[in-house]
Every structure is written in structure tokens, then in C-alpha cells.
């Protein structure tokens with residue numbers, strides 16, 4: 001059978017956007033469900049591809065015959081004649097591929113006009129000015145779009161005539177002026193192209209169709225497709241839509257406008273739109289006149305307003321999706337010219353999903369699937385008002401999303417003081433260290449001049465859900481002067497600044513913000529998401545506050561509680577240091593005894609906040625030097641102390657001298673003298689610390705003495721932590737809370753390690769049950785973050801009741817990349833060369849790391865079929881990784897609090913994708 005390249009709006013398949021383009025398919029669909037669309041037809045994308053393939057650029061045989069046949073039908077339907085001097089038929093030529101592509105060709109309006117048909121148009125409308133205006137617009141558009149005449153050539157003519165006529169506004173031009181413009185435009189085309197402007201309407205039509213097809217392979221369109229990753233599977237070729245012209249500019253019973261079936265910014269279930277009386281569609285878009293809101297139409301054109309309401313109803317019941325449409329009213333007759341799915345922000349998507357599901361327009365599955373999980377990020381962090389006029393002064397890395405405004409402060413103590421008095425502050429540091437953590441709690445956000453996305457500041461801020469811009473290299477921080485410098489600007493302590501952790505931008509002053517809100521609709525939608533999937537969404541949370549926060553986002557438990565984070569507190573760090581530098585077990589135990597009640601209280605807080613949900617607590621993991629000052633810092637401090645000692649001694653001499661000189665008289669104040677003994681003591685302390693730091697220093701700390709290895713070297717540390725967990729559980733139990741603690745061992749590579757730690761747990765467990773006289777339930781499990789652990793999963797599963805993949809470390813181990821070095825040195829180059837597609841620390845490497853996970857799950861469950869398995873790396877919060885985790889049968893994913901809603905939706909998507 002001969003291939004059909006041309007389809008009337010009555011015949012084209014409204015579902016086949018690949019063939020007819022989005023615009024064309026919807027024009028067909030609307031025509032077929034009885035919506036008043038001006039008669040027309042579509043030339044398919046297949047005709048386009050055929051045409052572009054032929055070097056001589058030929059349309060497929062017979063296409064122009066089909067077009068002529070379709071034009072005859074249009075003439076019959078409209079009772080007009082294409083090229084007729086009495087009742088001329090005019091058409092628009094509109095491009096449209098399967099994907100909306102603003103990079104493509106502009107629409108040509110009023111095609112079919114020449115001096116002959118113009119007479120007819122003027123007679124038909126009784127409006128000479130309108131006729132000439134339509135004609136000059138057509139020459140200009142056709143000249144530009146189909147014949148490639150530059151805009152400026154026309155603009156020059158236009159301006160010259162305007163000047164001659166002495167008018168400022170286009171509307172003041174008379175029919176005669178417009179006629180002169182049209183005549184001179186015709187000359188312009190001839191000079192520019194070397195050929196007269198085509199007068200024959202059918203010739204105009206063929207040129208226009210070919211120009212639309214050519215635009216598909218034009219630079220603009222190709223760049224656009226590359227930029228937005230539009231592949232041939234998504235859109236291949238453009239269709240051409242030919243559509244009878246209707247005029248919204250024929251008087252006060254004519255109008256044009258655009259509408260949304262619901263509010264695109266809030267999702268409110270009410271018609272939204274704008275219109276202009278006595279205007280053509282392009283006037284609304286071009287912004288020449290300010291349109292009226294659609295609500296005003298109810299008064300001004302009540303009949304037409306009713307038509308709009310009917311259209312709204314029809315479109316939604318048919319498409320089951322919010323529609324964005326164009327309409328034109330010609331002498332009191334209503335036409336719809338286009339419809340497509342409305343683009344909405346996240347808030348509107350959530351609200352319309354819930355509303356439409358309740359109205360029965362869509363089911364819950366559709367309600368969930370029409371929202372991309374990533375979009376929810378918009379809702380969960382405060383963000384800068386997109387309408388802002390402020391320009392950033394510096395840009396760093398988008399280290400932790402959300403925006404924050406506050407007074408600049410340059411050290412953590414000051415941040416804490418001011419924060420506690422209710423001030424909003426932004427902590428600005430060159431870089432941050434664990435001892436800055438109390439300043440984080442009190443700040444709205446964190447800005448650092450150095451460090452990457454994995455820097456301390458970035459990781460901690462993400463964990464807390466606080467906005468952070470890291471490594472803003474344009475900024476120089478001078479802590480002593482309490483100032484920062486950016487280009488010509490100085491930020492002094494107390495100046496207002498704004499940071500946007502979502503983009504990495506830094507602004508001076510206060511930029512208006514939109515607050516995050518967890519709407520009741522989002523709660524409902526995510527409730528539906530939870531019903532769809534068995535994958536649980538847990539939180540990474542280290543403090544009772546984190547836990548409460550995570551619960552608000554819908555956490556079903558805590559998948560990772562990093563005990564070391566509890567040590568990063570100004571009051572606790574000295575005790576931790578005491579524990580580390582202890583030379584004897586006795587000294588160490590003394591320090592641990594101080595830490596025990598502190599950790600127990602923390603755990604109680606977390607358990608109670610989460611009861612009865614599971615809380616997975618990871619025993620101490622990081623290399624111990626992370627708690628100590630650096631060697632260099634200590635050396636510098638020691639030097640200063642030695643100077644100080646001299647100074648102190650000098651002061652004492654001075655004070656003796658003064659006493660002699662002023663004996664008996666009133667003495668000037670010399671200031672508080674310091675006891676040189678005290679300085680000696682400080683020097684001794686620092687020297688011990690320096691020795692210890694040197695002893696503890698490792699060539700490769702991340703692969704060194706950390707995690708379970710440290711726990712086995714100093715069993716008293718793990719025993720203290722285990723005691724704190726189980727005693728907290730016992731005390732919560734006594735207070736009537738149902739708690740489910742899980743103890744997790746980091747960095748494990750062999751089951752022997754697990755056995756050993758399990759033996760500590762068992763003995764502590766027995767002691768705690770005896771002490772409190774209650775039964776304490778718990779689970780014991782392991783992190784999976786070492787390649788060998790994955791390979792030995794079957795054996796580890798004999799000891800471990802659960803696995804939790806630490807994909808940050810596992811990715812480093814699988815690639816043998818150190819993350820910091822990779823991200824700062826060669827990963828960008830690898831991405832550029834296409835050696836690696838993504839950053840595996842951000843996007844889970846499914847082929848490699850994922851394979852290890854898959855094998856570990858399989859082997860682990862061979863030993864222990866009901867094995868609970870989760871993921872707690874940063875990948876746990878990314879929709880694609882969540883999909884993979886679902887597919888390999890994980891029981892849960894764990895991520896930071898603000899990512900939980902996104903993860904819940906992503907988990908639902910994963911489940912729905914596997915059950916068609």
C-alpha cells in the first residue's frame with residue numbers, strides 16, 4: 001500500500017505524536033472529539049525525513065497532490081477559495097515535532113495572500129487597514145522564515161515609513177502607510193533574494209512546507225536537541241500543520257488568548273489565562289499590549305467565557321492532564337488552536353495530582369507517575385524567589401541545597417552566641433573542621449572559600465539539611481579582621497548575605513526567598529506512594545533533632561546514625577581527645593566513662609523520637625586523627641606558646657620595675673599578669689598531643705586504622721558504645737517505649753571481625769539485661785563497604801542479621817579511586833572524554849558497584865533468606881539508584897531528611913515500573 005503522508009485533522013491518529021508531532025496530533029484529536037478547531041491537515045514527520053534524506057531535497061512523490069486535495073476539502077468546508085479574489089482562504093503553516101522545541105521554525109500566518117486575494121480579504125472584512133496589515137505581516141514572516149531575508153532589512157523599511165508618517169506607535173499607522181510598507185517589503189524581498197516575491201499561493205505553500213522541513217536540520221534546532229538530549233527515539237523530524245486562518249482582530253466581538261485548565265503555579269482548580277480583544281495570537285505572546293486576565297471575560301464576553309469553561313472541562317476529561325491551550329474568537333465564534341500538557345511547578349503538580357485523583361480524572365498510579373521525584377526538591381528547601389533582580393557576587397559549589405539569608409560571622413563560637421540570641425547568621429569560613437560543628441547548628445547556612453562537595457562542611461551541612469556553598473574561590477576570608485573580600489566588595493561581620501546552596505551562588509544583602517512547605521497534599525500523595533512499595537525509606541540522622549526532623553519528612557526509621565557525629569560538639573570533643581591521647585587503658589576508660597552517659601542520653605532521645613521504628617547505629621568509624629588538630633597546627637601553636645612565655649616573663653619584670661619606680665604612689669595598671677607556669681603547662685599538653693598525632697599519623701588514613709580495626713584494637717571504645725545503645729534501649733523500655741535498636745559494624749571485611757565484635761555485644765547484652773531486669777531486643781549487622789565483604793557475603797550473613805551498603809566507600813574501593821582526588825583531579829576529564837558517563841560518587845555505578853551489591857544480596861540471602869538489606873551511602877537519595885535498589889530486592893534505602901519525600905516517590909515509581 002502506498003504510504004500516506006498527509007492526514008486531515010479528522011483522520012490523523014491523535015496518539016501518534018512521533019508521526020504527526022505534538023501539535024498536529026492534538027489538533028487531530030481535538031477535531032475528532034468535537035472541539036471547534038479551524039479545519040486543517042498535517043504533513044507527517046516521515047515526509048520530513050524523506051525530504052531531508054534526498055540530496056536534491058524532494059518531497060515524496062504525490063505529497064503535493066495530496067496537499068492539493070486537502071486544500072480543496074478546506075475550500076469546501078470553509079466556503080472559501082485558496083487564491084480566490086473574492087472569498088480567499090488563508091492558512092497558517094506551523095511546525096511541530098514530537099517534543100516541543102522552541103529552537104525550530106516560526107509559524108507563518110496569512111499564507112495565500114497576494115495583491116489579488118488581498119482585495120478579497122478587504123472586501124470580506126470591510127477593513128482596508130486590517131487587510132494591508134495582514135499582508136505586510138505575511139510578506140515579512142514568509143520573507144524571513146521561508147526565504148531567509150534578514151529581519152533588519154524589513155525593520156529598516158518599517159522604521160523609515162513610520163518616521164515619514166510621523167508616528168511612534170504601530171497602531172497609529174494608516175492603511176496607506178501599511179500599503180507603502182507592504183510595497184517596499186516586496187521590493188526588499190526581491191533585492192535580497194534576487195527573485196520576485198512568490199505570488200502563487202500554491203507555490204507559497206510548497207516553499208513554506210520545505211522551509212519547515214529544512215528547519216529540522218538547521219543549526220538552532222540541532223543545538224537545541226543536543227542541549228536537551230532529545231534523541232531520535234524521542235522526536236525524529238518535524239511535521240507541518242496547515243490550518244485555516246481565523247482572525248481575532250476583526251473588531252470587538254473578536255479576541256485571542258491562552259489558557260490553563262488549572263493554575264500552573266499553585267495547581268488551584270480554576271481556569272487561568274489571559275486574553276486580548278481585537279487582536280491576533282502573536283500579539284499576546286509578543287507583549288505589545290497588556291492582556292486582561294481571563295476572569296474579566298466573564299463580564300466582557302459572557303457567551304465566550306462559557307465556551308471556555310466547556311473547553312476546559314472537555315480537555316481535562318479527555319486528556320486527564322492539565323492543559324495549556326490557545327484560542328481565538330472570530331466575530332463571536334470560538335476556535336481552539338492548540339493544546340498540550342501544561343508545564344507546572346512542583347507545588348502545582350502535587351496539588352493537581354491529588355485533586356485529579358480525588359475527582360476521578362486519574363488513578364493513584366497516574367497521580368504518582370506524573371511527578372518526577374527530583375522535582376520535589378523545589379518544595380523541601382527554601383529557595384530564592386525566581387523573580388529576583390539580584391546578581392550573585394561569587395559562585396561556589398552547590399554543596400547542600402536550599403537558600404539562606406543571615407548576618408555574616410566568621411567563627412563558630414560567634415555563630416553560636418548570635419544564633420542563640422535568635423539572630424539569623426551565615427557562618428563563613430576558609431574551610432571547616434569538626435570543632436566548628438556547634439556553629440553549624442546555630443547558623444542558617446554555611447559558606448566556605450575552600451573545599452569540595454565532599455569537604456567536611458559539605459557533608460555535615462547535607463546531613464543537617466542546611467544550605468551550604470563550598471569552595472567559593474572568589475572569596476578571601478580574613479578571620480582576624482573578621483572580614484571577607486569578594487572582588488571589590490568587602491563583607492564585614494554583621495553584614496547581611498544570602499547563599500543559594502542549590503546553585504552555589506552568593507549574594508550581598510538579603511534576597512527575597514520562598515519558604516519550603518510540606519503541604520497536606522504532599523502528605524497525601526506520599527502516603528499513596530508508601531502504599532505502592534515494600535521498599536522502606538529510612539533517614540540518616542545523628543541527633544534527636546535530626547530524628548524528629550526526618551520523621552516529619554516521613555522517615556520509617558533511621559538507617560544510619562553516625563555515632564562519631566555526637567562527638568563533634570564543643571563540650572564533648574575534649575573528652576574524645578582525652579580518650580584518644582590516653583596512654584593507658586585506665587586513662588582511656590576514665591574518658592570513656594564520661595562519654596557513656598552522654599551517648600546513652602543521645603540514643604534515648606533518638607529511640608524515643610523514632611519509637612517503635614528501627615534505629616541503626618553504626619559504631620565508631622572514622623580514622624581517629626579526624627578528631628585531632630593537625631600536626632602543622634600544633635607546631636605553630638607551640639611556637640606561639642614559646643613566644644608567649646618570653647612575653648609573660650617580660651611582663652613580670654616590667655611589673656617589678658613599675659613597683660620600684662612608683663613605690664608609695666598610685667601605680668599605672670599593667671594588666672593581668674600571667675603565671676609562666678601556666679604557659680609551661682600548656683606547652684607540655686600541646687607537646688604530648690603533637691607526639692600522639694605523630695604516632696597516630698598514617699600514610700593512608702582512609703584505608704588505615706579505622707572502623708572495626710580500631711574497635712578491635714581498643715575494645716573498650718566499642719564496648720562503651722554498645723553499652724550506651726543497650727542501656728538506652730533498656731531505659732526506654734522501662735519508660736514504656738517500644739524501641740528497635742540495631743548495632744552496625746563499619747569497615748568489616750571478614751566474618752572473624754564480626755564474630756569478635758558480636759562477642760562484646762553478647763557479654764554487654766547479658767550484663768545490661770541483668771542490671772535492668774528487662775529483656776532488650778536488638779539486631780546485629782554489618783556495613784558492606786569493602787569489596788571483600790561483598791565477596792564473602794554468604795559467610796558474613798552467618799553473623800549479621802542485616803547488611804547496609806555504604807556505597808561511598810564501596811565506590812572508592814571498587815574503582816580504587818580516592819574520592820577527593822578523583823573529583824578534584826581527573827574525574828571531570830574522564831567525563832569529558834566519555835571514559836565515564838557520570839561521577840560514580842553521585843550516580844551509583846550500577847554496572848560495577850551495583851554488580852557487587854547484587855551478588856552480595858544474593859549470597860547473603862542464600863545463608864539467611866529473610867536478610868534485611870539496605871543502602872546508606874549518599875546514593876540512597878537518588879531516584880535512579882533507588883530504582884536499582886528496588887530491582888535487586890533491597891529492603892530499604894536511607895538518605896538525609898530532606899531527601900526522604902523524593903525517595904518515597906522514587907520508590908513508588910520503581911515499584912510501579914515493575915508492575916505494569
Ligand code: ADP
Pocket residue numbers: 038091092093094095107109243244245246247280281282285326327328337338
Ligand atoms: P508556537 O509553537 O510558537 O506556539 P503556533 O503555531 O502555535 O506557534 O503559532 C503562533 C501564533 O499564531 C499563536 O498565537 C497561534 O495561536 C497563532 N496561530 C497559528 N495558526 C493560526 C491560525 N490558523 N489562525 C489564527 N492564529 C493562528
Ligand code: MG
Pocket residue numbers: 095102104105106107
Ligand atoms: Mg514554534
Ligand code: MG
Pocket residue numbers: 326338
Ligand atoms: Mg502555539
